Amino acid sequence: MIMPPGPIITLTTDFGDADGYVGAVKGVILAICPQANIVDIAHHIAPHDIIQAAMALAAAAGYFPPGTVHAAVVDPTVGTDRRRIVALTEKAFFVGPDNGIFGLVFRDQAPARIFSVENMQFALKGTATTFDGRDVFAPVAAYLANGLDPAEIGPEIENPVPLAWPDNVIGADGILGAVVTTDRFGNLISSIHYRDLPEGCASFVVSIKDRRVPGPVVSYYQDAGQTAGEGYYALFGSSGYLEIACPGGSAEKQLSARRGDIVEVRW
Amino acid sequence: MIMPPGPIITLTTDFGDADGYVGAVKGVILAICPQANIVDIAHHIAPHDIIQAAMALAAAAGYFPPGTVHAAVVDPTVGTDRRRIVALTEKAFFVGPDNGIFGLVFRDQAPARIFSVENMQFALKGTATTFDGRDVFAPVAAYLANGLDPAEIGPEIENPVPLAWPDNVIGADGILGAVVTTDRFGNLISSIHYRDLPEGCASFVVSIKDRRVPGPVVSYYQDAGQTAGEGYYALFGSSGYLEIACPGGSAEKQLSARRGDIVEVRW
């Protein structure tokens, strides 16, 4: 009960749970770092959906103990010359493709240093070009968990690729944003964070697709007395983003809404 | 190989595997109890489906070593004043909302004491109201794994909310029950347990939706000689409930059956 636990390596991917890709990544890690405590954050990210992966990682990473290594691999252009990076924040290590996947988590914990993975002695030998999750990111994460100095992995860089996140338009009396993803419950999660509102702003109106959301903002998804599936309303979700939800049902279905639909807050 | 392993915390949720919710729960647990051995029981419980969660937990919990902490979070009314509970049986701890989710496992291991989680010093600080899995149940599970006395968490209660399970009608010559869930293989699992039948009762007729299931009860899903997808029959599944199955196919599809459809046993 009081032994020192192994180092933590988390995984966030779009590999699913049917093809053995996640298993291969875990095998590589355990062969290099047998003490690793491998923790799944998410593997059913929609294929190639970098925004969804960035949100899942940002929803979870901040809760892990200091020193955790987070590997995130949604990597549609694997095999091309896109960069691979290792980032070091004051709290954690991040390993993955340089495509914006760390764009949200870097808002919460700014990277102190970012390195381009170029020293291929830390990669698996082989001819495969399409599975850097297994061949590059897994071994690099495992060596970092073993104590490798990230500076040995390659040259430092300063300009990671930003996340393709909608630019909110913030005005004097409101904010224009957009739906960025839908969670498993059909909640429509917008790009508008409670920190984007004026401090103390308690009274405002929310619209989605030009339909006014009945107010005020609530603090639960469903009250025991509500009829499941009827109506919709707004709330700030567990990561701080404004959401449109339907009690016991799916706001996504009820509003036929999807990524990119306009969400507006007006005060 | 002979080190003392860390304490086990299992997770049963409807959080899925794409939004980072499970990852956040795991991070919170590991920050409080780094030695925890976190074991996923199920995360693709249908959203808000307390019955399915209760069945998954009951199918698994009894097999874990003594002292395991089971956190189960299907919690549609999170954020309202529904209670949160910690239950202590002779074998394990259970942590989750007071909505019936432990109703089946309590049939196998009766709770010796149940506490209402009211001492919020064990919760995460923050303003979120919609994610008690992360903010309350995860830290409470982790502190229990660290050895916290459950009596410190809040006052003892005696009347946990029962599970919304169909009431079987047991007569002199038969039982009326219902389909309670369908598993991944399309097997229709009923509310009728083999313990509900008279002892030694070996000859009986099963019906579903007023259609007689060809008998007798069998002991396998598919024999190598059967044509996949043809016919259906009854058996007692691995948790002891009467099921209707189709060899190599889905009884759910073949019979267009679903939760609530009547299942009858007559002897």
Add this chain to the structure above:
Amino acid sequence: MIMPPGPIITLTTDFGDADGYVGAVKGVILAICPQANIVDIAHHIAPHDIIQAAMALAAAAGYFPPGTVHAAVVDPTVGTDRRRIVALTEKAFFVGPDNGIFGLVFRDQAPARIFSVENMQFALKGTATTFDGRDVFAPVAAYLANGLDPAEIGPEIENPVPLAWPDNVIGADGILGAVVTTDRFGNLISSIHYRDLPEGCASFVVSIKDRRVPGPVVSYYQDAGQTAGEGYYALFGSSGYLEIACPGGSAEKQLSARRGDIVEVRW
């Protein structure tokens, strides 16, 4: 950080993530071998799909450290008299039904000895017949991880059931194979391995369903400059099999292709 880690047991099943079946397996393992490091390879294998399970296991098993115990359970005829086996290669142990599920991994690491599981003292006591994953394979895997000599489990056998894998037709100027599975990204994976081609063969034409795949073979799924979802092409995937893929889209959908469709290579 330098403690000796527990033994590794991997799981590959078609149990999904909603019914508690995987949880029961894990509980049984941990009750027998508390030090086990249980690693999920895949649980969303399509129900009864032995070929997909064989591919997932073969894609991952070779990367694990020596001594790993791999339990693989896709077992449509559980409860009948089909055999259960334990195989020992120079690198690992394999536990599961004798139905071909180990057919691909045995190409990479030939089994030195195979035993039929017949000594039921290592099984759970009970009356269930339909869940050998929980009642037989999980305890046997856990005892093996504890150091049990596989010869104690039952008699040695020599003729495991082969995998139902398409027989490639290899001629002087080409190979006829077939689509064996589709991965999560819609990539059509064929039965043709790069080892099946003549050594040094660099120029060849690929066809699927009598449609010529534009050549040459590429080394990435999508270049940043390509339009997502347009066109298709061939490449050798991360396990060495020839695949037909669509940049940023699904070749399965674009070509309306599925398992069994003919894939041809001609040089």
